[in-house]
Amino acid sequence: MSSTGESSSAVAVEDLTKAYGDTVALRDVSLSVAPGEFVSVVGHSGCGKSTLLRVLAGLEDDFRGTATVDGTDVRTEGGHRVGMVFQEPRLLPWKTVRENVAVGLPRDVDPDSEAARERVDALLDRVGLSGFEDARPSELSGGMAQRVSLARGLAYDPTVMLLDEPFSALDALTKYEQQDFLLDLWRDSDLTVVLVTHDVEEAAYLSDRVVVLGGQPGTVETTVDIGEGRPRDREEWLVPYRDRITTALGVE
Numbered sequence: 001m002s003s004t005g006e007s008s009s010a011v012a013v014e015d016l017t018k019a020y021g022d023t024v025a026l027r028d029v030s031l032s033v034a035p036g037e038f039v040s041v042v043g044h045s046g047c048g049k050s051t052l053l054r055v056l057a058g059l060e061d062d063f064r065g066t067a068t069v070d071g072t073d074v075r076t077e078g079g080h081r082v083g084m085v086f087q088e089p090r091l092l093p094w095k096t097v098r099e100n101v102a103v104g105l106p107r108d109v110d111p112d113s114e115a116a117r118e119r120v121d122a123l124l125d126r127v128g129l130s131g132f133e134d135a136r137p138s139e140l141s142g143g144m145a146q147r148v149s150l151a152r153g154l155a156y157d158p159t160v161m162l163l164d165e166p167f168s169a170l171d172a173l174t175k176y177e178q179q180d181f182l183l184d185l186w187r188d189s190d191l192t193v194v195l196v197t198h199d200v201e202e203a204a205y206l207s208d209r210v211v212v213l214g215g216q217p218g219t220v221e222t223t224v225d226i227g228e229g230r231p232r233d234r235e236e237w238l239v240p241y242r243d244r245i246t247t248a249l250g251v252e
């Protein structure tokens with residue numbers, strides 16, 4: 001597969017500038033992500049990471065430049081298949097786990113149909129939550145709630161998964177488990193992943209490539225290729241990559 005040319009990119013952003021009133025969140029951001037690639041975006045608070053994901057998810061239509069997913073402009077209604085996972089699970093507390101995941105089904109699927117139920121239950125199985133279909137969000141741990149949110153994102157049958165700091169609210173041990181869980185899911189699928197994180201080691205451990213955003217408004221400072229094979233451990237090889245990313249971030 002060619003890695004050049006927009007049409008072969010799962011995600012292609014060119015000269016993206018996004019302002020909220022007088023606040024310019026992103027300026028002239030360009031990046032592309034190949035199909036099946038795992039890319040992380042790191043940067044200081046306020047540099048526009050969430051804004052970038054919101055643009056890719058089709059949640060913003062007022063911007064300059066171009067943003068495409070699978071070659072389709074993100075502003076095309078229903079034209080691209082992305083799943084989004086937010087920092088907080090954002091589950092509806094009065095709905096069951098199954099009902100929360102069903103919220104993510106495409107509009108043309110009747111959520112009350114048997115087919116929908118089978119699809120949702122298969123997704124819950126995939127994220128390791130079989131047996132919790134009828135539980136309420138308040139009965140779940142933080143890691144489980146985040147996996148419901150992941151299943152809800154997958155319900156749309158996305159080609160591209162966008163994750164906005166999905167593990168930052170979890171304790172260290174749960175975070176490691178969830179990171180490995182995400183890696184397994186990605187490896188066993190054709191998904192392209194764009195993950196936003198503050199956590200430099202997380203970015204290096206998980207990704208094929210790390211895009212460092214800097215400044216306010218945010219621009220791409222540098223891109224670091226993580227040339228480590230998989231499966232990976234969390235050992236010394238990480239250190240030089242972590243140092244390159246933190247240097248690009250201007251962190252001592």
Ligand SMILES: Nc1ncnc2c1ncn2[C@@H]1O[C@H](COP(=O)(O)OP(=O)(O)OP(=O)(O)O)[C@@H](O)[C@H]1O
Binds near residue numbers: 044
């Ligand atoms: N809806 C909005 N209205 C006005 N300004 C906004 C809005 N959303 C974001 N901004 C501004 O755009 C800039 C980028 O915000 P964004 O949320 O994308 O940053 P971020 O990199 O995700 O930060 P964090 O790491 O804290 O989540 C900030 O200056 C923010 O105040």
Ligand SMILES: [Mg+2]
Binds near residue numbers: 049050051164
């Ligand atoms: Mg953010």
